[in-house]
Amino acid sequence: MHSHHSHSGDYVAHGADPLxxxxxxxxxxxxxxxxxxxxxxxxxxxxxxxxxxxxxxxxTVALKKLSSDFLAFLNHASLIKSRPNPSNTRFIIGTExxxxxxxxxAYAKKLVDQHKDTIEFCVGSVHHVRGVPIDxxxxxxxxSLALCDNNIQKMLxxxxxxxxxxxxxxxxxxxxxxxxxxxYLPPELKIDPxxxxxxxxxxxxxxxxxxxxxQWDSVKESVVRNLQVVRSYGGLVEINTAALxxxxxxxxxxxxxxxxxKLHCDGKFVLSDDAHAVPQVGVCYRQALKYIVETLQLSHMxxxxxxxxxxxxxxxxxxxxxxxxxxWSGL
Ligand SMILES: [Zn+2]
Ligand SMILES: [Zn+2]
Numbered sequence: 596m597h598s599h600h601s602h603s604g605d606y607v608a609h610g611a612d613p614l615x616x617x618x619x620x621x622x623x624x625x626x627x628x629x630x631x632x633x634x635x636x637x638x639x640x641x642x643x644x645x646x647x648x649x650x651x652x653x654x655t656v657a658l659k660k661l662s663s664d665f666l667a668f669l670n671h672a673s674l675i676k677s678r679p680n681p682s683n684t685r686f687i688i689g690t691e692x693x694x695x696x697x698x699x700x701a702y703a704k705k706l707v708d709q710h711k712d713t714i715e716f717c718v719g720s721v722h723h724v725r726g727v728p729i730d731x732x733x734x735x736x737x738x739s740l741a742l743c744d745n746n747i748q749k750m751l752x753x754x755x756x757x758x759x760x761x762x763x764x765x766x767x768x769x770x771x772x773x774x775x776x777x778x779y780l781p782p783e784l785k786i787d788p789x790x791x792x793x794x795x796x797x798x799x800x801x802x803x804x805x806x807x808x809x810q811w812d813s814v815k816e817s818v819v820r821n822l823q824v825v826r827s828y829g830g831l832v833e834i835n836t837a838a839l840x841x842x843x844x845x846x847x848x849x850x851x852x853x854x855x856x857k858l859h860c861d862g863k864f865v866l867s868d869d870a871h872a873v874p875q876v877g878v879c880y881r882q883a884l885k886y887i888v889e890t891l892q893l894s895h896m897x898x899x900x901x902x903x904x905x906x907x908x909x910x911x912x913x914x915x916x917x918x919x920x921x922x923w924s925g926l
Contacts (some may be wrong), residue, residue, distance in 0.1 A: 596877065596922035597898040599769050599866035600718050602693065606633045607670040609648040611872035614671055620876040622680045624896065625922055628898055630867075631675070632689040632718045633668040636661035638702050642695045642723070644731065657705075665690075669713045678889055685901050687715050691771060694721040694761035703765055707763040715907045716832070719767025721758045722775065724750055729776055737778035740793070747784075747802060748791025748811045751776060755817035762821060766828045768899070768907070769865055772835045772847035773856075777807075808851040818852060822859040829909065830863070831897050832856050834887065837869035840877035845890075846883055853891050865897050865911075881926055888918060 603617050604610035607627045614631070621629040637643065640654035647657050669688065676686040692703045707714050722728055725742035727734045743750040754776050762770065782803035787794040791811060808815055825832065835847040848856070856862060866883060870876045887893050902908045 596624070596625060596626050597628045597663055597866055598868045598870070598877065598901060599628070599687075599689075599831075600632050600771060600835060601630060601870045601876075602633055602691075603631075604872070605671070606664045607871070608644060610870060614668075614675065614872050617870060617876060618675050618684075618686065620873045622682045622684045622722070624877050625682045625925060626877070628685050628687060630687045630689050630716075630899065631668075631672045631719075632691045633665060635690045635693050635699075635703055635706055636665045637693050637695060637699065639695070639698060640700070641726065642693070642728075642739060644728070654711075654837045660727060663765045669710060675690070687899055687907055688713055688903055689718055689769075690714055691718045691720050692761060692765060694719065694725060694757055695723045695771040696757070697760060700761050700764050703761075708885070714906075715763060715901070715905070716769065717767040718769045718771040719758075719761050719765055719830075720771035720775070721754060724753050724757070724776065726739045729754070730778050733781075738907060746791045747780075747786050747793070747807070747816060751791075751807060751811075751814045752817060755814070755821055759817070759821050759824065760831070762824050762843075764899045767830065768909070769831050769833050769867075770825055771833055772869070773832055774836065774848040774852050777843065777847075777849065778838070778841065794861075796860075806851050808855070815855075818855055819859050822855055826860045826863075831861070831865045832860060832863065832908065833865050833867040834883060835869050836879040836883050837867075837875075839882050840875060846879075846886060850890055854901055857891075857893075860924055863897050863911075864880050864891075864893060865899065877922075877926070881923070884918070884923065888914060 602610045603614035604612050605614045651657050666725050674690045693699050724739040727739035784802045785799040786802050838847045896917045897911045900908045
């Protein structure tokens, strides 16, 4: 089995358990590939999270800590990768891109290049819309919607435009949680279905009754545009079970995006747990299996494998082989 995206409490403030414990659990569960992809450091204090600021009154100190933690992560991950283990779990070292804004996208390019001997691939993620985090809490999500004129269509376009900048600049091998904006989307929020504006007019409808991707041509075209870029450089889209762990009905991305991935990105999906703690290693994988086999009816699953020359390789396996993996009987 595989996971292409994970964190730990050692190197990110919102993580819970040490990297050693998380990797020990991945070995215990018999993962074949487990990718360690700590967040890249953010370089502007306006993107610090409250838990990163609370330990110091000095934002420069907080930013420096992000940088030094990241270097410590790369060293620690290298050590774990080099150690033999009883399951022959292969650890691949990556980083999760913080596509906060153009400054961070440019910085990510520099950083990855600087550490190209250690960082084997990137998970390309966007966590912000108009400079505000959309996956931290409801208040932030609401603020970011307000900055998009309280219009869902505009919010989605803003998200996908930033994702486009990130993927065209960085060509991340794996695109992270493609539809992250849905995490705090209130299902009962009423919008005008024609424009996407939040509205209490009689013809407004709860947002959960609409297919957000298909509702507006502009949004669908943005998704297709982004997926075509990902396809052009051989990138992969992760099915990320963190959404299931957070009680959403589908993983990231949902079925409507996945159908477009099939059409415009050759259905190249990899699986990720996005674990931040030991109990999150392989979390909701059985639900993900059902989603992959029954809902999406994929013919293949893709995964990364460490190459002998240090270059990570993209591999695929037929779905029957994926379904019969010994991992499932151990769950
Ligand atoms: Zn993320
Ligand atoms: Zn993550």
